[in-house]
Amino acid sequence: MSGSARLDTFVGRHGELADLTKLLARHRIVTVVGPPGVGKSRLVHELIAHRRYAMLVELADVFRVADLMPPEPGLLVLDGCEHVLQECADLVQRHPTVRVLATSRELLNVPGEQAYRLSPLEPHEARRLFCDRATAVDNEFDEHTALLDVLCDKLDRLPLALELAARLVRVLTLEEIAARLDNRFAVLTVGPRDAEAHHRSLHAAIDRSYQLLTEAERAALRIFSLLPGGIGEELADALLPYGWELAKSLNARSLLESGERLTMLNSVRVFAFDALLQHDSVAVRDRLLEVLATLPETDEGEEAEDIALGPLSWREERLLRVAGMVAEGLTNKQIADGLHVSLRTVEADVRDLKTVLGVRSRAQIAAWATQAR
Secondary structure (H helix, E strand, C coil), rough: CHHHHHHHHHHHHHHHHHHHHHHHHCCCEEEEEECCCCCHHHHHHCCCCCCCCCCEEEHCCCCHHHHHCCCCEEEEEEEEHHHHHHHHHHHHHHHHCCCCEEEECCCCCCEEEEEEECCCCHHHHHHHHHHHHHHHHHHCCCCCHHHHHHHHHCCCCCHHHHHHHHHHHHHCHHHHHHHHHHHHHHHCCCCCCCCCHCCCHHHHHHHHHCCCCHHHHHHHHHHHCCCCCCCCCCHHHCCCCCCHHHHHHHHCCCCCEEHHHHHHHHHHHHHHHHHHHCCEEEEEEEEHHHHHHHHHCCCHHHHHHHHCCCCCCCCCCCHHHHHHHCCCCCCHHHHHHHCCHHHHHHHHHCCCCCHHCCCCCHHHHHHHHHHCC
């Protein structure tokens, strides 16, 4: 059940490799946690590439963890524990002498477990990774363009997103790739054929984590997508029952990032907002406005109010451009030609605008866009 060797190069993460090596020397159980697409699997694969007595179990399609026979002595590597979390925890506790390195969106929560939180790449490492993958498909790729840093930031410096975007340089310029990132889940879909299904597209990676949430957690994630300034305790509890507990749960499951406030990566936010559009987003927006009106004038309330009154201010810049072009009287076909996107994409954008703004006609979109200028 060991994984095959990767044919591409491993870029960066030297500090993380050193940290994990030290942790494994000191602790019997080490779990690497982090958001979807951050590179947990690739990191541990690199760590054990030349290690003797290591047994790698890729759990994406494994559902009977109890049948595994860990190596004694040796290192058992459990890659992708989130969908069989309890079974993995039971296995680890049944074999108290086995050393374990696990990857998961959340901890196993077993005695003696040491957590290692993996974050997105540093800016210079994100740039290096993109250039490495881009030159592999186009040896004339210009790695000195200033747009590259902007592109990496829009992709949250997530290795999976960067690798998928870099594969597009064969057919698109960086400018075209950046423009299409407003609809990132439709374009970041061409992963390696030998990769696990949830590593072949950015949407699949995030959706795998989303599907493992409870319905209450999914609803909370969708609502929190409207708050790019971050989620604080008062606002979370005002928006929905046990809101702060749900926010902390989403943080433990690596879908909200820690900080003064809990925040979302851009890609997670776009995913959650798209999911919101499939539910009753107008009612959610109205509830958000109602709650904000009752909050005291704190910094959190003021920032959240700006977000709620301008629900598109954080989202894809293309939507704002579409609204402005609707106000200019352009047809969907003319907008698609102007933005170099498909007609279907513009039609979906217009529907999204109507839903988010709570309007029914193009004339009302035009009125909103004119007022917002």
